[in-house]
Amino acid sequence: MSNFKILHKDGKARVGLLETPHGVIETPNFNPVGTQATVKAMSPKDLNEIGVQMVLANTYHLMLRPGVKVIKSFGGLHKFMGWDRPIMTDSGGFQVFSLGGGMEEGSSKVVSSKNGKVKESPRPKLNKITEEGVTFQSHLDGSTHILTPEKSMELQLHLGADLTVAFDDHEYRDDAKHLLESIERTEGWAKRSLAAFKKLDSKQLMYGVVHGGTNKKLRIRSAKFTDQNFEAIALGGIYGTKKQMYQMIDYTLPQVSENKIRHLLGIGEIEDLIEGIKRGVDMFDCVAPTRRARFGSLYVSNNQTLSIGQSKYKADKKPIDPQCSCYTCQNFSRAYLRHLYLSGEILYHELATYHNIYFVTNLVKKIRKAIISNNLPNLKL
Amino acid sequence: MSNFKILHKDGKARVGLLETPHGVIETPNFNPVGTQATVKAMSPKDLNEIGVQMVLANTYHLMLRPGVKVIKSFGGLHKFMGWDRPIMTDSGGFQVFSLGGGMEEGSSKVVSSKNGKVKESPRPKLNKITEEGVTFQSHLDGSTHILTPEKSMELQLHLGADLTVAFDDHEYRDDAKHLLESIERTEGWAKRSLAAFKKLDSKQLMYGVVHGGTNKKLRIRSAKFTDQNFEAIALGGIYGTKKQMYQMIDYTLPQVSENKIRHLLGIGEIEDLIEGIKRGVDMFDCVAPTRRARFGSLYVSNNQTLSIGQSKYKADKKPIDPQCSCYTCQNFSRAYLRHLYLSGEILYHELATYHNIYFVTNLVKKIRKAIISNNLPNLKL
Numbered sequence: 001m002s003n004f005k006i007l008h009k010d011g012k013a014r015v016g017l018l019e020t021p022h023g024v025i026e027t028p029n030f031n032p033v034g035t036q037a038t039v040k041a042m043s044p045k046d047l048n049e050i051g052v053q054m055v056l057a058n059t060y061h062l063m064l065r066p067g068v069k070v071i072k073s074f075g076g077l078h079k080f081m082g083w084d085r086p087i088m089t090d091s092g093g094f095q096v097f098s099l100g101g102g103m104e105e106g107s108s109k110v111v112s113s114k115n116g117k118v119k120e121s122p123r124p125k126l127n128k129i130t131e132e133g134v135t136f137q138s139h140l141d142g143s144t145h146i147l148t149p150e151k152s153m154e155l156q157l158h159l160g161a162d163l164t165v166a167f168d169d170h171e172y173r174d175d176a177k178h179l180l181e182s183i184e185r186t187e188g189w190a191k192r193s194l195a196a197f198k199k200l201d202s203k204q205l206m207y208g209v210v211h212g213g214t215n216k217k218l219r220i221r222s223a224k225f226t227d228q229n230f231e232a233i234a235l236g237g238i239y240g241t242k243k244q245m246y247q248m249i250d251y252t253l254p255q256v257s258e259n260k261i262r263h264l265l266g267i268g269e270i271e272d273l274i275e276g277i278k279r280g281v282d283m284f285d286c287v288a289p290t291r292r293a294r295f296g297s298l299y300v301s302n303n304q305t306l307s308i309g310q311s312k313y314k315a316d317k318k319p320i321d322p323q324c325s326c327y328t329c330q331n332f333s334r335a336y337l338r339h340l341y342l343s344g345e346i347l348y349h350e351l352a353t354y355h356n357i358y359f360v361t362n363l364v365k366k367i368r369k370a371i372i373s374n375n376l377p378n379l380k381l
Numbered sequence: 382m383s384n385f386k387i388l389h390k391d392g393k394a395r396v397g398l399l400e401t402p403h404g405v406i407e408t409p410n411f412n413p414v415g416t417q418a419t420v421k422a423m424s425p426k427d428l429n430e431i432g433v434q435m436v437l438a439n440t441y442h443l444m445l446r447p448g449v450k451v452i453k454s455f456g457g458l459h460k461f462m463g464w465d466r467p468i469m470t471d472s473g474g475f476q477v478f479s480l481g482g483g484m485e486e487g488s489s490k491v492v493s494s495k496n497g498k499v500k501e502s503p504r505p506k507l508n509k510i511t512e513e514g515v516t517f518q519s520h521l522d523g524s525t526h527i528l529t530p531e532k533s534m535e536l537q538l539h540l541g542a543d544l545t546v547a548f549d550d551h552e553y554r555d556d557a558k559h560l561l562e563s564i565e566r567t568e569g570w571a572k573r574s575l576a577a578f579k580k581l582d583s584k585q586l587m588y589g590v591v592h593g594g595t596n597k598k599l600r601i602r603s604a605k606f607t608d609q610n611f612e613a614i615a616l617g618g619i620y621g622t623k624k625q626m627y628q629m630i631d632y633t634l635p636q637v638s639e640n641k642i643r644h645l646l647g648i649g650e651i652e653d654l655i656e657g658i659k660r661g662v663d664m665f666d667c668v669a670p671t672r673r674a675r676f677g678s679l680y681v682s683n684n685q686t687l688s689i690g691q692s693k694y695k696a697d698k699k700p701i702d703p704q705c706s707c708y709t710c711q712n713f714s715r716a717y718l719r720h721l722y723l724s725g726e727i728l729y730h731e732l733a734t735y736h737n738i739y740f741v742t743n744l745v746k747k748i749r750k751a752i753i754s755n756n757l758p759n760l761k762l
Contacts (some may be wrong), residue, residue: 037720041727045708066720070696074714082712315451327426331463333455338416338446346422349727 003205004232004282010371012253012280018261019279020086020162020205022078023055027261028371029278030268031088031285032357036061037071037081040290041349042357044083051365052087054162056285059155060095063145064138068158076160088163088285089291090105091193093153094236094266095134096127097170129171131188133301149192157202164202165234165265166193168209179213183222186211190229205264207234214240216251221253236265236283242272249279270303270363270381277367278376284364289356296341298352298357300324303381306334308352313338326358327351382584385473385613385642385663391752393634393661399642401467401543401586403459406434408642409658409752410470411745412666413738417442418452418462422730423738425464430708431739432746435467435543436665438534441476443528445519449539457541469544469666470575472533475647476615477508477517478551510552512569530573538583545583546615546646547574549590560594567592571610588615588644595621597632604636615644616662623653630660651684651744652678652762658748659757665745670737677722679733680740681705684762687715689733691727694719707739708732 003019008143016027032039032047034055039047047055057077062068074080077087128135133148149167156164169185171178188210197206210228212218227232233256239245245267248299253262264272268286276284292298296309300321306313308320319329320337328337328351342346363381370379384400385408397408413420413428415436420428424569428436436731438458443449451584455461458468509516514529530548537545550566552559571589578587589611591598607614614637620626626648634643642663649667657665677689681702687694689701701718709718709732722727744762751760 036724037717038726038728041731043708043728043731044712054476065724066695066716070716070720073696074698074716080714080717082717265617315454317455318648327424331425333461335447335451335455336418336461339451343417343446345417345419345728346730347419347424350422350424350731 004259006259009370010374010376011278013277013367013371013376014280014282015368015371016261016282018282021203022084022086022111022162023053024065025086026368027282028273028364028368029283030273030360031056031283032290033285034081034083035287036065037077039353039357040246040294041139041346041353042290044081046350046354047083047143047357048085050354051361052085052357054088055083056088056090057081057161058095059089059152059159059160060090060092062089062159062209063092064140064157068155071160072158076158077345078160086162088159089159089161089165090265091165091167092147092155093134093152093165093168094170095098096134096147118215129169132166133189150196152202153196153202157197157200157204161204163207163232164204165207166190166209166230168211168236174213176215176218179211179215179218183211183218186222187225190226194229197221205232206230207232209234209236209265210252210256211237212242212248213238214248216247219248219251220255223252227256227260230260232261232263234263234265242275245272246275246279249281251275253280268360270299270360273360273364274367274379274381277364277371289360290353293352293356294349296352298337299356301381308334308338308341310338320355321359322354324355324359324362326355326357326362328358385640387640389753391755391757392659394658394748394752394757395661395663395748396752397642397663399663401435402584403465403467403543404434406467407749408663409654409662409745409749410434411654411741412437412664413671414439414666414668415462415464416668417446418458420734420738422727422734423671425462427731427735428738429466431735432742433466433738435469436464437469437471438462438540438542439473439476440470440533440540441473441528443470443540444473444536445521449536450659451621452541453539459541467543468541470537470540470542470546471646472546472548473528473536474515474533474546474549475551477515478530478721510550512566514548514570530570531577534574534577534581534583538578538585540580542585544588544613545578545585546588547571547590547611549617551618555594557596557599558600560592560596563590565601567603568606571607575610586613587611588613588616590615590646591633591637592618593629594619595625595629597628600629600632601636604633606648608637608641611641613642613644615646617646623656626653627656627660630657630662634661649679649741651741654741654745655748655760655762658745658752671734672740674733674737675730676735679718680737682762689715689719689722691719701733701736702740705736705740705743707736707743709736709739 006016008015018025031054035058071080152167208226210222212222263283264281268284315333316334370376387397388398399406412435416439452461533548548570589607591603593603643666645662649665694715698717750755
């Protein structure tokens with residue numbers, strides 16, 4: 001049973017509270033990604049300071065290293081990584097399908113496309129997909145593994161996350177026949193995921209995942225199925241362009257119960273957060289803030305970014321964003337950050353990541369306040 | 382005029398206070414190295430938490446990137462790097478001589494030697510050493526630069542450190558004739574360093590550097606010269622084996638005034654700190670804690686280290702050092718650190734470096750207390 005309560009609405013946008021075994025999460029909420037049981041360059045102390053409410057860890061990466069057995073021996077991820085607030089794990093499905101296809105771990109599933117067409121999602125040659133599950137080779141040592149709905153649920157139980165995700169199919173191809181096959185497989189795996197959880201006596205909250213690519217009819221079918229079977233609704237799969245993604249959200253959410261929490265998987269650029277929340281999404285996770293930071297792209301006000309490596313910042317005494325209250329902006333200049341960035345210093349990653357996560361976390365807090373005061377359309381970014 | 386006061390002695394070991402424009406330093410003291418205006422992987426907040434009293438930054442690296450002009454425009458290093466406690470800069474001399482020779486920046490000057498002989502210190506082919514100074518090529522872009530005593534003093538003035546070092550000769554060769562030539566050059570450059578500071582009206586405290594390799598006679602000559610001309614005494618150059626280094630300290634320190642602060646440049650392994658302090662050294666700097674951390678070598682009690690990558694730590698729930706009170710040891714296991722280390726995670730570097738610097742800082746504090754209670758010989762490591 002989901003412990004989600006909606007406190008207020010402004011149009012379709014919602015403000016709520018989600019109770020979990022590790023505390024209450026205020027929604028809307030953005031979760032930084034801690035793929036390998038660490039949000040890259042951030043300590044739990046940093047994340048607490050910033051006000052991060054939950055992190056998402058990747059089952060695929062953790063099953064291969066250090067191995068779920070090790071994490072289980074600690075009593076789960078919370079103890080292992082020293083983080084006592086909520087954790088969400090994914091099913092591992094996305095990674096085993098996108099492995100070897102050049103997609104970065106946990107990356108956004110929006111395939112950018114200049115001509116508006118959706119590109120086929122790449123997948124590894126070595127995977128074998130059957131009704132049973134997915135056979136794949138470890139990106140670390142080439143060893144062979146299988147992920148099934150039952151296996152994914154067992155791993156997620158031992159990882160001990162507060163929120164989990166049903167095992168789903170990501171074998172996306174842009175035609176109705178294949179999409180339908182994929183939806184049917186996802187539905188079968190969803191039921192097996194639920195049955196496995198019941199058998200394991202897991203009390204974790206599980207998201208079912210709405211698929212259907214950019215096909216309105218299949219999105220609606222998948223949304224209805226997910227709502228009938230799950231207490232928490234995740235939106236996944238390939239969306240095509242941003243415009244198509246927003247359309248798919250518009251088609252999907254009217255099909256699911258108002259009182260269920262909704263998570264837009266793997267999405268989290270600034271404009272996506274705003275557009276998603278306006279449409280009724282409650283939760284997000286994305287590597288954007290952390291990955292952008294590592295590559296020198298830092299968030300500033302007015303929905304902009306700056307590239308800290310640019311020579312114009314060489315002697316710039318201003319903080320990254322003069323309106324930001326984070327530790328980095330309160331103490332360090334663009335010139336210093338540029339120097340650290342160009343020098344390949346580890347401290348650059350700490351300070352830049354801190355800022356980007358703070359910026360997004362703070363933005364979502366502002367959005368939450370704007371919803372409460374029925375002022376979302378006038379929110380200044 | 383040095384503002385150094387000795388508060389207590391136990392044998393030759395001393396406890397003192399050094400007043401600087403950015404606060405009082407309790408001695409003995411160990412300075413972590415912040416080569417590029419950052420102690421690798423540590424924020425100023427981390428260093429403050431640990432109780433670090435001073436950091437050492439490298440003039441050579443900073444003159445090339447971001448350039449001293451940029452740092453000067455901030456009013457100096459303190460503002461640029463967000464560190465308001467004391468800073469020491471070196472002269473740049475060591476780096477321009479050791480460039481290209483495979484020595485890591487700021488590395489220990491002890492050349493390890495299995496047969497007990499001192500190896501020739503490597504130096505770059507492209508350097509031109511004259512009485513004027515040293516011409517060298519940037520390791521970043523090959524551009525040609527010159528460092529002279531006057532130039533080094535000007536750079537150190539603009540960097541604005543509390544403690545500085547006179548420009549010295551590092552063209553070491555293991556024979557008396559060359560050593561004598563080198564000592565004479567160092568003496569000439571020392572006088573020019575002093576004259577340059579006077580002309581620039583610098584109020585910074587400047588260390589003169591005692592050289593002489595492993596030659597007792599030359600060490601004594603250099604010590605006397607340095608004591609006659611400087612308010613602060615640094616011990617530099619090549620020492621050979623550890624045993625020879627301790628001998629050279631024994632020969633040198635009786636030649637210098639009791640009331641002057643003494644810094645053993647570039648040295649800071651645990652046993653060196655203890656042996657140095659016992660012999661009357663007050664200050665140390667070394668990349669050992671930070672570099673060891675990056676390569677998986679972590680300090681534990683009883684003057685030991687552990688290699689965190691070893692498989693025996695795979696599921697080890699103990700902290701790095703069960704006796705350590707640092708943030709890392711209070712919150713994380715060896716198993717988690719090993720996982721982060723093997724996964725190449727940035728957080729590994731933060732947590733490991735934090736521990737190693739804390740460990741050394743705390744050890745020197747314990748040594749200080751032991752001196753005050755006349756109990757240094759019984760100190761338990």
